[in-house]
Amino acid sequence: xxxxxxxxxxxxxxxxxxxxxxxxxxxxxxxxxxxxxxxxxxxxxxxxxxxxxxxxxxxxxxxxxxxxxxxxxxxxxxxxxxxxxxxxxxxxxxxxxxxxxxxxxxxxxxxxxxxxxxxxxxxxxxxxxxxxxxxxxxxxxxxxxxxxxxxxxxxxxxxxxxxxxxxxxxxxxxxxxxxxxxxxxxxxxxxxxxxxxxxxxxxxxxxxxxxxxxxxxxxxxxxxxxxxxxxxxxxxxxxxxxxxxxxxxxxxxxxxxxxxxxxxxxxxxxxxxxxxxxxxxxxxxxxxxxxxxxxxxxxxxxxxxxxxxxxxxxxxxxxxxxxxxxxxxxxxxx
Amino acid sequence: xxxxxxxxxxxxxxxxxxxxxxxxxxxxxxxxxxxxxxxxxxxxxxxxxxxxxxxxxxxxxxxxxxxxxxxxxxxxxxxxxxxxxxxxxxxxxxxxxxxxxxxxxxxxxxxxxxxxxxxxxxxxxxxxxxxxxxxxxxxxxxxxxxxxxxxxxxxxxxxxxxxxxxxxxxxxxxxxxxxxxxxxxxxxxxxxxxxxxxxxxxxxxxxxxxxxxxxxxxxxxxxxxxxxxxxxxxxxxxxxxxxxxxxxxxxxxxxxxxxxxxxxxxxxxxxxxxxxxxxxxxxxxxx
Numbered sequence: 147x148x149x150x151x152x153x154x155x156x157x158x159x160x161x162x163x164x165x166x167x168x169x170x171x172x173x174x175x176x177x178x179x180x181x182x183x184x185x186x187x188x189x190x191x192x193x194x195x196x197x198x199x200x201x202x203x204x205x206x207x208x209x210x211x212x213x214x215x216x217x218x219x220x221x222x223x224x225x226x227x228x229x230x231x232x233x234x235x236x237x238x239x240x241x242x243x244x245x246x247x248x249x250x251x252x253x254x255x256x257x258x259x260x261x262x263x264x265x266x267x268x269x270x271x272x273x274x275x276x277x278x279x280x281x282x283x284x285x286x287x288x289x290x291x292x293x294x295x296x297x298x299x300x301x302x303x304x305x306x307x308x309x310x311x312x313x314x315x316x317x318x319x320x321x322x323x324x325x326x327x328x329x330x331x332x333x334x335x336x337x338x339x340x341x342x343x344x345x346x347x348x349x350x351x352x353x354x355x356x357x358x359x360x361x362x363x364x365x366x367x368x369x370x371x372x373x374x375x376x377x378x379x380x381x382x383x384x385x386x387x388x389x390x391x392x393x394x395x396x397x398x399x400x401x402x403x404x405x406x407x408x409x410x411x412x413x414x415x416x417x418x419x420x421x422x423x424x425x426x427x428x429x430x431x432x433x434x435x436x437x438x439x440x441x442x443x444x445x446x447x448x449x450x451x452x453x454x455x456x457x458x459x460x461x462x463x464x465x466x467x468x469x470x471x472x473x474x475x476x477x478x479x480x
Numbered sequence: 481x482x483x484x485x486x487x488x489x490x491x492x493x494x495x496x497x498x499x500x501x502x503x504x505x506x507x508x509x510x511x512x513x514x515x516x517x518x519x520x521x522x523x524x525x526x527x528x529x530x531x532x533x534x535x536x537x538x539x540x541x542x543x544x545x546x547x548x549x550x551x552x553x554x555x556x557x558x559x560x561x562x563x564x565x566x567x568x569x570x571x572x573x574x575x576x577x578x579x580x581x582x583x584x585x586x587x588x589x590x591x592x593x594x595x596x597x598x599x600x601x602x603x604x605x606x607x608x609x610x611x612x613x614x615x616x617x618x619x620x621x622x623x624x625x626x627x628x629x630x631x632x633x634x635x636x637x638x639x640x641x642x643x644x645x646x647x648x649x650x651x652x653x654x655x656x657x658x659x660x661x662x663x664x665x666x667x668x669x670x671x672x673x674x675x676x677x678x679x680x681x682x683x684x685x686x687x688x689x690x691x692x693x694x695x696x697x698x699x700x701x702x703x704x705x706x707x708x709x710x711x712x713x714x715x716x717x718x719x720x721x722x723x724x725x726x727x728x729x730x731x732x733x734x735x736x737x738x739x740x741x742x743x744x745x746x747x748x749x750x751x752x753x754x755x756x757x758x759x760x761x762x763x764x765x766x767x
Contacts, residue, residue: 175716183733210715211729224615224624225632225714245615343732371734401627 173206174408177227179214179301179390180343181364185427186231192423193414197407205407213341214301221245221395228399228408231392233301234453235259236460238393247397256392262415263429265388266450267302267309269380270349270358270365277356281382282313285357286330293355295345296338297467297474302388303342306359307474308463309386312451316384329477338480350377361388363428366444387450390429529747532740544730544741552718553726553742556634560722561702564641568698572649573691577683579650580657581665591654597646605643606711609636632714637722640708645698652694653687660686693760700753704746 178186190207197205210217210225214233221227222245230238235253242250253260271279277290285292295303307328314327339345342360346368349358357380358365365379392412399405414420418436425431425441434442457463467473534541544550578584579591597605611617613630623630630636664686668678684691706724713720721729723742730738 180732208716208719210717211732212715220632220714222616223610223631224613224620224629226629347732 171204171206172402172404172407173208174228174404174411175208175210175226176229176231176411177210177217177221177225178231179217179233180211180341181302181361181367182231183209183211183343184367185363185424185429188427189415189420189423192419193411196414196419197410207411211343213295213299213344215299216340221247226398226402227395228402228404229392229394229412231390233388233390234304234460235389235391236464237301238391239460241395247395248393249396252393253391255394256412257416258432259389260391260393261389261432262392262412262420263390263424263431265362265390265429266385266448267305267359267388268362268365268385269382270360270368270377271380272356273376273378275378275380279357279380282310282331282384283317285310285334285359286327290334290357291336291355292331292334292357292359293337293339293345293349294335294359295342296340299340300342300345301390302361302364303338303345304463304468305361305386305388307467308453308457309382309384309451311467312386312456313382313384315456325473325477328473332478362430362445366428381446381448384449384451386456387452389453526747529740529743532736533744535740536737540737541741541744544735544738545745547738549718549721549729550726550738550742553721553723554745556637556721557703557723559634560637560641561699563638564645564702565695565699567642568645569649569691569695571646572651572653572694572698573687575650576653576657576687577679579654581662594647594650597644602644602705602707603711606640606708609640609643609708609712613639631712632716632720634720636712637709637720640712641702641705644705644708645701648698648701649691649694652690652697656687656690657683689760689764693757693764696753696756696760700750703749 176186176190186207186209190209194205194207197203210220210227212220214237217225218232218237218240221230221241230241232238238248238252239250242248242252256262269279271277277287278284279290284290294306297303297307310328310331311324314324315321318324318327336354337348339348342364345358346360346364349355350368350372358368360368362381369377369379392415394405394408394412399408415424416433418433421431421433421436422438422441425434425437425444428444430445431437453460453463457466465472533544575590575594579587610631612619613623613636614620615624615631617631619630630639664682665678668682669675673681704724705722706728709722710725710728713722713725715721715725715729717726717729723746727739727742727746730736730742
C-alpha cells in the first residue's frame with residue numbers, strides 16, 4: 147500500500163517536473179518564418195507586459211522559426227501553433243485546406259487582410275558595389291553570383307523569384323521573355339539555402355556571392371548585426387509587395403483555451419506599440435502615422451507590384467510556378 | 481664462440497628487410513601528412529569552437545550558457561540521454577543474449593534489423609515518426625482525439641533518439657558474446673544457478689567492459705543527435721530544442737558566442753567520451 151502511494155507520488159512529481167511550467171501559466175506558441183526572430187523577441191516582451199498591466203495575468207510566449215513553407219508543413223503535421231505569423235498567405239491557406247485547423251476566410255478577420263506590416267525584397271551587395279548592381283537586369287550578367295533561398299521551402303525566395311519575374315515581364319514583355327530571364331538569373335545562383343536566414347549566413351559568414359536577394363528587414367538587420375562597412379543595401383526601382391499575414395489557429399486556441407489571449411496578441415501588432423516595433427525592426431508599418439519619423443526614413447519609395455495584381459493570387463502562382471514540374475522546376479537545374 | 485657471435489647475430493636479426501627501410505624523407509613526410517591532417521581537420525575545428533566561445537570573455541560565455549533557453553536545451557538533452565540510454569542498454573543486452581545464445585528462425589533478419597538505424601539517414605528516421613505520429617499520419621487522428629502529444633514534443637524527441645541509438649550496445653556485445661561461447665554459463669546452470677544469477681555472476685562480469693563501451697557511444701550519440709531530432713522537434717525554444725538544435729538556433733540569430741558556447745559543451749562531452757573510451761580500450765587490451 148505505502149509503496150504504491152510512494153510510487154504514485156513519485157510519478158506525479160516526475161510529471162510535474164517535466165511539464166511544470168505548462169501548468170502554471172497560459173502559454174501561446176507563435177510559429178513564424180525565419181527573419182522575424184528579433185522582432186518577436188522584443189514584441190513578446192512588450193505584449194507580456196501589456197497583458198500583465200491590463201489583466202494581471204502572467205503569460206508565456208513561445209517561438210518557433212524556420213523557412214515559411216517548412217513551418218507550414220510542421221503545423222499541418224501537428225505542431226500546435228496558437229498563432230501563425232508567416233511570410234505568405236498561401237502557406238496559411240494550405241494549413242486551412244489540408245489540416246482544417248482554421249476557417250478558409252481567415253484573412254477577413256483582422257484589419258488590412260490580416261497583414262499588420264509589409265515588406266519588400268531588396269539587394270544586399272558587397273562594400274562599394276564592385277559589380278555595379280542597381281536593378282534586376284544586372285543580376286543576369288555574366289560573372290555575377292546571386293544568393294537567394296529555395297522557393298520551394300522559403301517564402302522570401304518566392305517573393306524574390308516573383309519580383310524578378312514581374313520586372314522581366316514588364317521590361318521585355320511577355321511570359322516567354324520572363325521565363326528566359328529567371329532561367330538566366332537562377333543560372334547565377336550557386337547555392338539554394340532552405341530559408342532566408344541560411345542565405346544571409348551564406349552571403350555574410352561564408353562570403354559567397356556578389357549580391358544577396360532578401361527581405362528589406364533582413365538586409366537592414368544584417369547590416370546592423372555584422373555588415374557595417376562590409377555590405378550595403380541597394381533598393382531596385384521595382385520590387386514586390388511582400389504581404390506577411392498573421393492569424394489565430396482556431397482549433398488549437400479552442401482546445402488550449404487561449405483564444406482571447408491569441409486574439410489580443412495579434413491585435414497588439416496593430417497597436418501603436420506593435421507598429422513602432424515593426425518599423426524599428428525594419429518592417430513597413432501599415433499605419434505609418436504612429437511611427438517615429440527616423441524609423442520611416444529607412445523605407446525608400448519604390449514601385450511594389452502585388453501578387454494579386456501581377457500574378458492573379460498565390461493559388462495561381464503555386465500552380466504555374468512552384469508545383470512539381472511547373473516553371474521553377476523547368477528553369478532550375480542545379 | 482657463441483659468446484662473440486651472439487651480438488653480431490642479434491644486430492643482423494634486428495636489421496629490417498630492404499622493403500621496410502624507407503628513406504628518411506618518405507617516413508618523415510608521411511608522418512607529417514598524417515599529423516597535419518589530424519591538426520587541420522580535428523584539432524583546428526575544435527580549437528575554433530573554444531576560441532569563438534570565449535571570444536568575448538568568460539562572462540559572456542557564462543551568461544550564454546546560463547540563459548533560460550540554453551538551460552532548457554541542456555535539461556532536455558540530459559533527459560533524452562537519461563531515458564534512452566538505459567532503455568537501449570536493456571534492449572541491447574537482451575538482443576545480444578538472444579542472438580548469441582539461442583537458435584531461432586529469423587535470427588539473421590533480427591541482426592540485420594538491429595543495424596537498420598545505422599544505415600538509414602537520420603532525416604529519414606525523423607520523417608518516419610512524422611508519417612506515423614504526425615497529425616496527417618497513421619496514428620495522428622487517434623492521438624489528437626486522446627490529446628496525446630508525440631510529435632513536436634518531448635516524446636517525439638525521445639522516440640527519435642531511441643531509434644537512432646538502438647544499435648550501439650547490441651553491436652558492441654554481439655561479437656564479444658559470440659567469441660565467448662556459452663560454456664561458462666552452461667556450467668553455472670548445470671551447477672544449479674538460476675538464470676538471473678548466471679547472468680549477473682557469470683555473463684555480466686565477462687561483458688562489462690564492452691557493455692560500458694557501448695553505453696558510452698550510445699550516450700554520446702543520444703546527446704549529440706541532430707538530424708532526426710531536428711525533424712521531430714518543431715524548434716520551440718525553451719521547450720523542444722536540444723543542445724545541438726540550440727547551437728543552430730543561436731548561430732542563426734547572430735548569437736555566435738551563444739552558439740559556440742553550447743557547441744563547446746558538446747565538444748567537451750566528446751572529449752570526455754574519447755578519454756573514457758581510450759581508458760576502456762586500454763583496460764580491455766590488458767585483460
